[in-house]
Amino acid sequence: MKQRSPWGWIPTLYTAEGIPYVIVMSVATVMYERMGLTNAQIALYTSWLYLPWVIKPFWSPIVDLLRNKRWWIVIMQLIIGAALGGLAFSMQLPYFLQCSLAMLWLMAFSSATHDIAADGFYLLALSPKEQAFFVGIRSTFYRIASIVGQGLLIMIAGTLESHYRPAQAWSITFTLTAVAFLLLFLYHWRFLPRPAADVTSKQVDWHNVTANFIDTFVSFFRKPQIVVGLLFILLYRLPEALLVKICPLFMLGKPNDGGLGLSTGELGWVQGTVGVIGLTLGGILGGWAAERGGLKRWLWPMVLSITLPDAVYIVLAYFQPDNLTFVSVCTFIEQFGYGFGFTAYMLYLMYFSRGKSSTAHYAFCTGFMALGMMLPGMVAGYLQEAVGYLNFFIITMMLCTLTFIVASLIKIDKDFDESNEEEIAVKN
Known part of the structure; x- marks a missing residue:
């Protein structure tokens, strides 16, 4: 069989991995705002969509055992494409909220799978x-993929909103996305390699699998410093x-309500393009710094980086500037700081997962990571509606104290190999 170059499938595979995640986690927030939902409803409903990533470690062994990785990849891409089509159709229905949430749930579970x-395929094929x-x-x-989702798709929807009702504009946007994603499915169905190591288990001892999973799960909670971790x-x-749940709503919100009054297209540029570039550059710099100085040395600069730039939203909420460049610069600063500071978080997850069953323990860590985003997001909208945008951002800044506290509690061994950070493809 002809060996396929990794250049022929890695770029498209990880584009396909990023797009549904961005749609579920970010684009859906903007879409629901344009469809007239309240901030409390949007934050609550979209935060629940983190759940598949929270519980992902519990069904990853099933994915590994039932079929080969290539089969799961192409089938999940087909389902995601179909869910995008269903999401486009749901925009025009009387019960669009229930139908759209069902499609987003289907997309979320398929994306996590x-x-x-x-x-896993990446490790087997290379x-x-x-x-x-x-x-x-x-x-x-x-x-x-993040720029395409948070930037391009939102800007397309914003352009269409100038000619159509929001429901029609978003329906067209998701239809185009569904077609593009189904083309990715067809490409991977045809050209994704078939590595010899990617085989389906012929005989599965489910009793042994369950026992091993339970042992691994229990051993995770017996790790040193588990509570602090x-x-x-x-x-x-x-x-x-x-x-993350309130900022796009703040930027789209009416000035009379304390928002910035940006259009959908302007939001796509500010957060989906400028913001993502800042996040990426911050992550690159964080990886470079950690590789050369180590997590122990860079922990506190990264803590400062992930917290202090949050103050830009207090400035934006207080002055409510109508200068798009100024808003873009503030967003870039905050996202750059977040990208740099997030490196410490991912390195600690790797450090905490060390030892026997490190891969499984890292998966549990990422599940708790998603839970840490899901639970606060569920109440963010209610809090913002109760106190207003400015006070919400002040409260958020005050909560940065907790970041300092938990960072002061962790202990990092001197022999920890920070160079492993390059193995993590950072996701927020």
Whole structure:
């Protein structure tokens, strides 16, 4: 069988991995705002969509055992494409909220399953040398997918809103996305390689699998500093977990309500393009710094970086500027700081997962990571509606104190190998 170049499928595979995640986590928030939902409703409903990533570690063994990774990848891409089509159709229905949430749930579970299969396939299809070389490539194309989702798709919808009702504009946008995603499915169905190591288990001892999973799960909660570790995982990003749900709504909100009054297209530029570029550059700089100085040395600069730039939203909410460049610069600063500070978080997850069953323990860590974003997001809208945008951002800034507290509690061994950070394709 002809060997396929990784350049022929890694860029498209990780683009396909990033797009549904961005739609579920970010684009849906903007779409529901344009469809007239309240901030409390939007934050609550879209935060529940984190759940598949919270519980992903519990069904990843099933994905590994039932079929090969290639099968899961192409089938999940087909389902995601169909869900996007269903989401487009639901925009025109009387019960669009229920129908659209059902399609987003289907997309979320399929996307989480696709993540499991794609990351496993990456390890099976490439040699260790190729894995090291392409880790930056896959991360780059995941970021490109973020720009396409948070930037291009929202700007397309914004352009269409100037000619059609919001429901029609978003229906057309999701239809175009569905067609593009189904083309990705067809491409991967035809051209994704078939590595010899990617085989389906012929005989599965489910009793042994269950026992091993339980042992691994129990051993995770017996790790040293487990309470401190979980507090760090859940609270380090608490301010950002609140901001991520409210910031786009604040930027779209009417000035009379304390918002900035941006159009949908302007939001796509500010957060989906300028913001994502800042996040990416911050992450690159964070990885470079950690590789050379280590997590122990860079922990506190990264803590400052992930917290202090949150103050830009207090400035924006107080002055409510109508200068798009100024808003873009503020967003870039906050996202750059978040990208740099997030590196410490991902490195700690790797550090905490060390030892026996490190892969499974890292999966549990990412589940708690998603939980740490899900729970605050569920109440963010209610809090904002109760106190207003300015006071909400002040409260968020005050909560940065918890980030400092949990960072002060963790202990990092001197021999921790920070160079492993390049193995993580950072996701927020």
